[in-house]
Structure formats: C-alpha cells, structure tokens
Amino acid sequence: MRLLDAQAITDIALGSSILGAGRLLAQQSVGDRGPVRLVTAAEVHNEAAICFVAGMGAPGVLVEKLPRSNEIVAALRALERATGTQMTHICPVEAGGLNALIPFVAAAESGLPMLDADGMGRAFPRLDLVTPTLYGGTSCPMAMVDEHGNEVILRAASNAWAELIARAAVVASGCITMVACNVMSGTQAKRWLVHGVLTLAEQIGALVRAQQAGGGDAVAALVAHHRAVVLHRGTIRAVERRTEAGWTMGTARSRGADEFTGTDLELDFQNEHLVARLDDAIVATVPDLIMVLSADSAEPIPAELLHFGQRVVVLAMPCDPHWHSSAGLALAGPRAFGYDIDFRPVAGISAAGRPNERGLPDV
C-alpha cells in the first residue's frame, strides 16, 4: 500500500494521458482509414523507399501539446517533395512511447505499410543515435512540420548537425514537431535496422496485460521474456531534474527494499535512463537498456515522471548488438553522453545469444 499525494496523481494522469492521447490518435487514424499493414524485412523489395517518421520535442512539452495527424502526414509529404521520391514504407525511429504511435498515424493516413523494425532497438533522446548512422546512412534530407504550419527542410553536414539544428528549431517552435527523415532503400533497411521490434512490443504488451488480468507477477514475466536482470527494487528517495535545451537531465536515488534492502541505487538520466550505480559501483550503462518500472503496474516510468515515494523495479538488459560494435559505443556509449566512464556490459547476462552478425567490429 502507498498513499498517493497530489503530485503522484498529477504524474499518473499526465503519464497515462500522453500515451493515451497518442493511442487515441493512432486508433482514430486506423478507424478512419482501416488497419495498417505490418511487413517484415523479408517482404520488402530491395528498391523500396523507407523513412522514419517521428515526433521531436521536449517531454514537458509533449504533455501539453499533442501532435495532430495532419502535421504527421505533412512531414512525410514534405520529405517526398524534397527528395522527389514517393515513400513505399513507414518505419518507427524507436518502438517506444509516442514514437511508436506516430508512425501508425503516418501509415494509416498515407495507406503505406509499416516495417516491423526501428532504428534504435531501444529509446534514445537524439535522432542521430540510430543504427543507420553506424553504416553511413544520413538523416537528411529531413523534413519537419510543426503545429503552427512551419516547415523546415534540413540538409545538414552530418547526422549530429541535423540533430543539433533540428532540436534548436523544435525548441524555438515551442511544441512537438513532426519529423520525416533517413530515407533508406530496402537493401539498406534490411541491413541497418533493428528488426521485429513492433512484434516484440506487441508480445510484451499482451504479456503484461495477461499477467495483470490474471493477478500474476508482470515484472517477473517481463524479466523472463526480456532476458533481463533485476538491478534493484526500492523506493525513490530523491530526484534532481532540470531542463536544458529541451532535455530532461538529472539524477534519481532509490532506497533498496526486499532482497535489495541495504543497497541504494543512483540513476543518471538524459531523457532516458543512462547510468545505474549500486552503492557507487556502476552496474549498467548506455547503450544497454536501463528500465524503471512501477512495482505495482510493471509499466515503465520515464525520467520526467520519476518522483519521491514511487515504488520501482529497475531492470537492465543488453541492447541490440548493433550498439555493442566499436562504432555503436563511440556513437552511443557513456562518453557520448558526457560521462567519463567506460561501457560495461550488464553483469550476469551475455549478448552471445544475439550475435553481431552484421559486420560491424565488436569492441
């Protein structure tokens, strides 16, 4: 049992409203236009034209200003005009949160199929941190459309520049901006992307729903399904959070409970949870996944909704092998986020079952 204070109720309402409104938007598009066709990499022609469609904005802004379907389609159309190419497939840049739902709207409204893949295999707070970057794939031309009707076509000198300039434009617009970018051929998409992630997300959703309905242990089921490690169970004691240039930055501390009584967890986040320390020993770092779940619902708690008194379970699991390559760690390892520490693989789990067969050198 825990007592819900006003802040907790506000956070829960906000947290569920964000994804809830996103779901509503996607469901409305599917209701209006019919179901979205989900295709696997094997079903895609080598000459296909595939792009990411995503929303870019400060998480704090997302709460108040939800995207509309016409801006999503406008970004797709602007990218088609800029490249002179009609897209054949839509792909999510990440299969989590709003950015798993926005591509559904693009696919439903445009009638294009969606590829069962993404460009991260996890969530990252930057559009240059995508697996195509590891192979020389370019974010640009990038098309951006915001709710005011502002359209930007960006041809940046690098994917890092594209992220920097695009984010500045997003912060200036004061809202969430819809982005279409990273045009790829079918051949490129097959090699560059993380495949099967939407089906995986669907399975996890069904798993959690079944456990919740049957009174089972959703967290234990998730751990088993994810091949994850439980790093910590406890209660959030402190959260330091600040917003910098549209990012939610900070640190959370949690006091251990149950089998973790006597150990404290410290979490550094930059929109995503990036570094976990147990009693000052690093136990997980980006690009591996660090997930903070509600101990009650097993639902993920994003960095911007962490608050004092939450009962949490913290999991770690290896990221997609793309990111364990030298190029992957250079782009998305702890040092890329300004932490003066080396990447350390999640203890007790190897990524051996998921080999890096894509030709990128392992570290």
Next chain:
Amino acid sequence: MRLLDAQAITDIALGSSILGAGRLLAQQSVGDRGPVRLVTAAEVHNEAAICFVAGMGAPGVLVEKLPRSNEIVAALRALERATGTQMTHICPVEAGGLNALIPFVAAAESGLPMLDADGMGRAFPRLDLVTPTLYGGTSCPMAMVDEHGNEVILRAASNAWAELIARAAVVASGCITMVACNVMSGTQAKRWLVHGVLTLAEQIGALVRAQQAGGGDAVAALVAHHRAVVLHRGTIRAVERRTEAGWTMGTARSRGADEFTGTDLELDFQNEHLVARLDDAIVATVPDLIMVLSADSAEPIPAELLHFGQRVVVLAMPCDPHWHSSAGLALAGPRAFGYDIDFRPVAGISAAGRPNERGLPDV
C-alpha cells in the same frame, strides 16, 4: 586627447577587423569577377525576381567567424532551387555593416546586378523587420547555408516565425549563417523597398572621408547631410551588456560634455540602439534612428563595442516613412521590442519632407 587602454585597443581592432574583413571579401569578389552593376528601381522589369541576401549571427560571433563567398552563393542557389526561380537581382536587407557587403559578394560571384535599395532604411536585428512585411511580403521560402555546410530551407507560417526558427538554427550552428530570402517581383520591390540607400551610403562615406582628409568636422557634415539632431555629446560612463539567444542586450550611460554638460544620456540597445533618454525624458525611440558616433572619427559605434571612456556624439533622425505608418510602428515601434512606451518622433525634425506616399496609413 584620451588614453587608449587595452580594452579600447581590442575593441577598435575588432570593430575595424569585422568591417575590414567584410570589405576585403567583397573587394576580392569584385576583383575576381569584375565590378557589380548597381541598378535603380526604374531600371528593373516588373517581372524581375529579386531577393535579399544577408548574414545572420550573433555580433560576438561575427568577430571570430567571417563569412566566405561560397556560403553566400550557396544560399542564393539553394533559394533558387527551392523556388524553382532564377533570381535576376540581389538586394541588401540593410545597407549597414556586414549586410551591406555580403550582397556585393553574392552579386559579384553570381554576375547579377544589385538593386540600389534595402528592406529597412536603417538597421534592425531581425529579418522579419523589413518593409515587405508591411505589405504582406513573405520571408519564406528562406534558404540558409552555414560554414559547416548545413543547409536549411524554411517555409514558416509567418515572417515572425521565420525569424525565430532561423535564429535558433543560427545559434545552434554557432556561426554566421548566410541567408537568401524574400523573393519579390520587380513590381513588389519598387513599392515595398527603401530606395537609393546604397547611393546614400556611398555619399556619406565620401563625405566623411573628405572631411577627415581635410581636417573638417565630419560629425557636423553628417548632421547636415542626414537632417539629423545632435541629442548628446559626452563620455560613456557605464555599459551593462548581456547576450540573450544571440542578441546583444543592455543599457549604456553617457555623461554630457560641451553644450550638453549637466545632462546624462541613457541608451537601451538590442543589437541596435533603440531608446534614448536625456535625464529620464525619452528623446528618441525606434523605429527612428539613434546613431552613436565616435567623437573623434565620426564612425558609428555598434552596441557590442560600446565601452567605458569612449567619447561619443549621439544623433537621432527620422526613419523611412514606411515605418511611421500604423503597420510600421506595430511591427517595429518601441512596444514591439518590449518597451512599455509609445513611439515619439524625433523632436525638432519632421518627416514632412519625406511623405509616406506609399498608401500605408499614417499613425
């Protein structure tokens, strides 16, 4: 006589190096490509395609990162690609500082003639504060190219949005970005722009040069030529300056000397000098011109180079009548810059000799 301290020498070196390097760049283009053809509005076909070419950047950045001719031409070409229109004439957005020189480079390198006009008739620190805005002329499509090779094509919902998003992109790029924007027909340019300003600038330059060479009073000659009022002579006693989102903001105070002994001047600036107070009485406001000149050289001192101990002469003169219309004051009056004061025309001078014959309602 005054003693030059280290700061003063640094400022003088910086101040002259900025315009000096801009001059060098323009002179090199003209040397390589031949003289630039300057045409008057009467010589322009109604179907001409005219655009502004300008540099956008924080003044502090301009000092360290000067534009290169290839970025200037790249911005022009990007605008032509975005609009599908070959430009026939180049026009400065303002006929002062670097932005009087950058269009020379565009004209010399492209072989296009330059129109003897600008979009301000003075200097403003924002690209939406141009006379075409008063007539519904749009800044967009706007093409931007920076020294890193980043290219942005912006189609904003309004000229104010274009300025906001473009400036955010410029600040993110950390340098001066070359901009081509405001495509106008010959008919539009004739009605919308402030004409003859380059010839006027040339006359003023020649006037000051002649006075300096002959030991004459350059300031007095300028006052007579500009139909300006001397608001103040004195010595800068204090400068408060900060940089906000790429703008140089602040206030300078000057102690009166000569016939102004006993009165103090206070100047508010936002890149440009915007409000002048004598002993707390407002004596000049934007959009009228407030010019701070070196008492010694009669050369203008921009806000970012004001410093303690400078001997200055402060002039005021009416702006182009475009800006005295209701629309002009709404866009560029003191309230548009956040000052809770009304516009007050420069005392002792009427703009009657330069009537607003363009059909915009006078205030």
